[in-house]
Amino acid sequence: MAEPAYTVASDSETTGEDKSSSAFPEIAIGIDVGTSKCSVAVWNGSEVELLKNTRNQKMMRSYVTFKDDIPSGGVSNQLSHEHEMLSGAAIFNMKRLIGRVDTDPVVHSSKSLPFLVQTLDIGVRPFIAALVNNVWRSTTPEEVLAIFLVELKAMAEVQLKRPIRNVVLTIPVSFSRFQVTRIERACAMAGLHVLRLMPEPTAVALLYAQQQQQAVNENIGGASEKIALILNMGAGYCDVAVAATAGGVSQIKALAGSTVGGEDILQNMMRHLLPDSEILFSNHGINEIKSMGLLRVATQDAIYKLSSQTSVQIDVDLGNELKICKVVDREEFEEVNRKVFEKCESLIIQCLHDAKVETKDVADIIAVGGCSYIPKIRNLVMSICKRQELYKGMNPLEAAVCGAALEGAVASGISDPFGSLDLLTIQVTPLAIGIRVEENNFVPIIPRNTTMPTRKELAFTTVRDNQTEVLIVVYEGEGEKVGKNHLLGYFKIMGIPPAPKGLPEINVCMDIDASNVLRVLAGVVLPGSRHPAIPVMEVRMPTVDDGHGWCAEALDRTYGSALDLVTVQKKI
Amino acid sequence: MISISTSTSFSRAHFVSPKVSPNSIKSRSSLRISAACTSTAERPTTGSHTAPTSSLYEVLGIQAGATCQEIKAAYRRLARVVHPDVATNGQRGQTSAGDQFMKVHEAYATLSDPEKRADYDRVLYSRRPTVSFSSLGRSMCTDTIASRFAGYTRRKWETDQCW
Known part of the structure; x- marks a missing residue:
């Protein structure tokens, strides 16, 4: 085997030093x-x-x-x-x-x-x-x-x-x-x-913020706040953001996203055209790969055509005496992909809800990404917002990369004499971050859509008398049970002074700094004391490597609920 | 107290701050460890010490009767100054930038929500001049609650990235 064609950044960079000190x-x-x-x-x-x-x-x-x-x-x-x-x-x-x-x-x-x-x-x-x-x-x-x-x-x-x-x-x-x-x-x-690293719709939001600011600069209008709903749907993912924009500041109000996109639409259509395609292609023989390739190209082509025409004729010879000759109309296409469209709809509704924004307050609706050409997608976002048209100021395929380039210039400290780079994005956390408590429940400490940087803390306590150890297992996601969420890492607090259950206060603090680095801190305080009973633990997350699936299972198998903790019921 | 505190969060300082001499930075992979240490005395006092002395209106620099628009405008104006993305440009004050922005955002989050603002105003007017923040919901003053960790959280050394 040849050497891989990439170069791994070396530990001692010999080239970087003089360049970074240059005036530009x-x-x-x-x-x-x-x-x-x-x-x-x-x-x-x-x-x-x-x-x-x-x-x-x-x-x-x-x-x-x-x-x-x-x-x-x-x-x-x-x-x-x-x-x-x-x-x-x-x-x-x-x-x-x-x-x-x-x-x-x-x-x-x-x-x-x-x-x-x-x-x-x-x-x-x-x-x-x-x-x-x-x-x-x-x-x-x-x-x-x-x-x-x-x-x-x-x-x-x-x-x-x-x-x-x-x-x-x-x-x-x-x-x-x-x-x-x-x-x-x-x-x-x-x-x-x-x-x-910018969530895709926030890059689009930054481009929008720049465009709005330029519009304001040109006709000296009032720099009033404009709220944009951004839907970015490509082949792999569907993302939604609600951003409030004024004076070059793009304040992200809420984000929502899911792994649903053009690839799912394509696979649904392939299954629709050839119902047992998966079984047929599962053994990955040379001929099967070829047939699958032919089907994929033909299906993709048909989907593109359905964006501009109401029906399409699919005529493809897959070899092995497999021929597909079928007319698919747009209604059929929309029915086959109903679940995909429903998911988009729910993401948009959830995002507006999380942002606490009424549809009447949305100034512009921006739909970008390859899937934004699909009439159904355009219609559903317009109908949710009760509008007749979408924002026309950007190229749907180029908006995200343009936003990323703007952020690149801003983050590199470049300024523009015309104020075109006078921009700032206030980001939010896309997913909740929290820990596992009793019975595999997930307790968020930093809820989703929290403005970053942020620091939040929650108090927990032991579930057993004289429990000297607790396991802090950190997850990210929206599921109520930890199993639905992504494991980020775990650590054990040891040496908790023996005390009746519910007495030691275990404070877990999560801190996301300006560089989006997550740190989890945990300390133990006994009643009547202001100071930690044992040294505070600080762990930078994520610490898990591959195999977080069986990591969580292994923890469960080894410790069960022995090192559990629970949230402290707040006295009101 | 943790005595090592490097000048900045690693990424931007290296590229933006002209004061960081590249020679003081030893690169390891893509991340930087900045060697410049500031003494603990220079570290900003945590929010818990200052928060009770200024009202949320004072944090945003607005009148107590400010309109919703004024609150938003003040927030954006301050964000352009104290947000860590901006504050790192050229100055060494980043150690406090995150904290300062969080304080501003907390004030904005409370005052821009009519219900929270009403609750806050009630407490503010009834207790003045000695405002007791402990009587407020924790959402309004995470600073106080987080203060127990204040000595630990804003540690500014960076270890290598864990892969």
Whole structure:
């Protein structure tokens, strides 16, 4: 096997030192790595500019092909045909796979992709492999992403004629902190330093904030607050944000997101066209992969056409005497994907509710991402907000990367004489963070949509007399039971002075600082004392590595409820 | 008390603050460990010491009769100054930037919610001049409750990222 084509950032950087002290700070580039497509943009001194690859494309396919031991990605590689991507040699949709374990339904739904996604269903990372000369060559989503980022980096370096190190990346709202560390890891493997990770709709919100501010500057109108509802739906994820904007400040009021997108729509349609497709393709033979590729391309094509026409004729020969000849109309398409659309609807409603915003107060509705071309998506967001039209000021495919580039310039300390970079985003936590208490219940300490930075504290106590140890297990998510949430880490508090149950006060404090670093602190106080009985524990999270599925199970098996704790009932 | 406190949260200072000499930074992977130590005396006093002396209106720099619009405007104006994303630019005050922003946001969160504001006003007017924050709900004054941790939370050294 050849060496991987990425470079891992070295421990002692020899090149970075003199450059960073230069009078002109390096402007971080913005990257939007989508599930299906990817783009790069940078502030060029007066505006945001999207970079193009050698084939003059602004949107590049997010995939990496493994061929003859040399991987190459969608930035530089020219596919002879769409089907080459579906031959088994190309890995794509890595954004749906990164940081997930093999018990995750999203991983399971990826098993119908032409490359190999193998699951053992025990809570470890899935086995992912590309077919190279009839050999399944294993890789990881991080590696694939890193290879892809290396290509993006090289492309940007050629065009900007300078080394690129700092980036602002957009991520889905529903990413757990563990998944975020995987993205950071991939960036580090590619030699990139992540300056910020922005939830995708907040990048769009920043672009909106800039546009509003420019509009105000131009006709000197009142800088009144404008509330925008942003729906960003691509191939992999559907994200919603409500942002209040005035004077270049984009205050995120609420976020909501889910792993639902164009890929689900595509798979639903494939299943609709060929009901037993999954069983048919499950053994990943060469012929099956080919058939599946043909079906995928034909289905995708049909979905695109249904955005502009009301019905479409699908005519595809899958080989092995399998032929599909069918007319699908838009109603049928919407019925097949009803659950997807319902999910979008519920995310929008939830986000408006969390933001405490009435639909009449929404000034603009922004729908971006590839799925925003689907008439049903546009209609549902307009009907929820009782409006007739959507915001027209941005390109739906470029909005997120433009926002990321703006943030890149702002975070690099660049200022603009015309005030175009006089911007600030006030972010919120996309998911609640809390700990496990008695009976596997989840108690949030930092609720979702809490403005960051933040610090919150909650008091807990022991469940047994003379309990000297408690286990602090930290989760992120919205489930009432911990099993539904992402495990971030755990630690044990030992040496609690023996006392009747319910007496020791165990304070758990969670702190998210300006760099979005989460720290969990836990201290024990006995009644009548102002000082901690034992040294306070401070743990930076997430601490879990792979296999958080069985980590939680192992904890449960080993300790059961012996080291549980409960919330203190507040005396009112 | 924890005596080591580096100058800043790692990421932005390296790229933005001109005062941080790159020579004082030893890079390990993508994260920075800034070696500059400030003494504990320089660390800002925690909110619990200052909060009871100023009302939430004073935190936002507005009149007690301010309208909802004025509250929002004041919040945004202050955010542009004290938000850590902005405050790191050029100055060394980042140790307090997060805390300051949290204080401003807490004031805004209370005053922009009509119910919470009414509750707060009731307490504020009945107890003045000795405002007892302990009688308020904890949501209004997390500073006081979090103060027990205040000596520990804002530690400013960065260890390597855990992968």
